Amino acid sequence: MGPVESVRRKVDPACLVSRMRKASCAVSLKDAPRERLIVDFDKQRAPVGGEGRRCDYLFVANGAQDEAGWIAPLELKKGALRASEVVRQLRAGAEAAESLVPGGLQPAFRPVAACGSIHKLERAALREKRNRIAFRGRMEAVRLMTCGDRLTKVLGP
């Protein structure tokens, strides 16, 4: 069973959506894996942590054949991005993903921030080790994309 089926079982269907858009910032799903689901953390019964901190979406996709698939918490921001803020939100998304994805699976983890722009200093801050996002023992740097762009650009191999 891939991550999609596992997560689907644990999430209220009312939290599942088919597209990602917040305040004029959208993410294109063109060419994205077909076996996928998207959890909207802003929905009432979304699986967020006790402190209420959350990112906007969790993208989950199965990989082809032997591939383990993808898990991507996403934060969408129409304007400029602040590294400290987005890191906090994506960490909350990663924690939610830890509880939703069965322990035996090791999908590729891609924390993603989609934004209108990001200042050089904020981008530099995202490179710092303290701003990486932990998932299943790995530390991943935040991937950046421009609002309107395709998610597949940052999912990587």
Added chain:
Amino acid sequence: MPANKTPTVQGRLELKVKDFGPIVEARLDLRPLTVLVGPSNTGKSYLAILIYALHRFWTVETFGPFRLGRRARPMRLGDFEDAPQQAVDEAFEFAGRLTERAGKPSPTETRILPTSVAKVLSNSYDKRGGYLDGEIRRCFGLEELAALIRRGARGGADVAVRIHYRDNSAAGGQTFRIGARNAEFRTAVPADAGLPAGIAWNDLQSWLFEALTEPPSTHGGRRQRALRDLYRFELLEALATAIRPLVVGPLAEDAYYLPADRTGVMHAHNVVVSALIGSAAMAGVRPAARTPMLSGVLADFLEELIELGQRPGTRRRSPRDLGDGIEKTVLKGSIGVERSEAVGYPHFTYSPEGWKESLSLANTSSMVSELAPVVLYLRHKVEPGDTLIIEEPESHLHPAMQVQFTREIAALVQAGIRVVVTTHSEWVLEELANIVGRSTLSEPEGTALPASDVGVWLFEPKDRPRGSVVREVPLDESGLYPTGFHEVAAALHNDWADISSRSQETD
């Protein structure tokens, strides 16, 4: 029509372009500071050269292959041959009323130009369309104007200039359509336009001089008829000169173009000119070599440099030396011109602060060569109201110097010089964003320009139809101009993130 309608000479000038060079469509305002930004090969320089060519058409008189000089009148006797007598009479009446008064009118005074006269003047400019054709070809270094039609375009290329008055009505302007075989030109002199009386008064002085020294007789005789024709021509020519700001606003003032390869020219200009002089001296002795073609913007740049050598002492009329700022804050030294005694050809020097001796420009850093022509133009040529077009002001400059130079460019705009820049620099744009942002403070410290004085235009490539489209990018909520650099930076960042991720696997 409001009686106080005056041209926004410092204001809004719209330029529309369709299927021109690589540009599918562009509609932009030429503001006191116009910034053209976008990927390479999207047409930024095409548009900058077009702006320069339009300025040249309205300000530089040519005779065949010869340039007669700036600020010369762009008319010929034959341009008014078919002017109806009624229009000529009305022109005389208009000029008579304006000049009979004592003293120059105030800057805010306007006079309504009769419709019939406006029509005659429109026609006369239409007849000059061929010169615009030539000027554009010269500036682009092309033999055929049709080469400027976008590849894949169904028809020809269209260019339109429109001046918007303060009451937001568009009246004056110029359009031309470039077809595969010919080009059509149309000039719109606004009917019943309120001509700034001061400008008209100035331009009518030569006509008045003619009238006072040699008043034409109403009687016959070949000499008297010739004088009358000349007298009529002088009047209409003076009015044609006076109405230019109404038709094209700031395009009626001089423009200077600093091409992207100016640094190389500053290093090599003496070699190029020496070779040309050498060839000329050997004319008739050696077989004539084919003269290499230069685009007009590059040729003009060289010509301006040579002129500096002929008249190195000439300084602009403005009391403030705007080149000083760049010397003090960016160059940390001064630029000089020395005239060669032998051929009158200039030699440019740089004297670092605190040095007694000066260095030849060939022995200085590329930053000095880059900025030297800007300083020299500002010191000797460019005046308030003129347009300075700078391709890639960031070239050869460290980011800190790019920021400083951008401040100096903003200072030029504050001093009344209009500036057009093409740029690929995130630093230039970020400093510009701060300069505009600063203007919103109640007590801004440092250089500030209001957003209405600045236009940043993004050239974006498009697949269908293939070419680029141009749109304005305002400051976003983060106080930056979103010009696509973010996407490049994001791609680089993501590459690094992937490398970083994979390095965990190898650890």
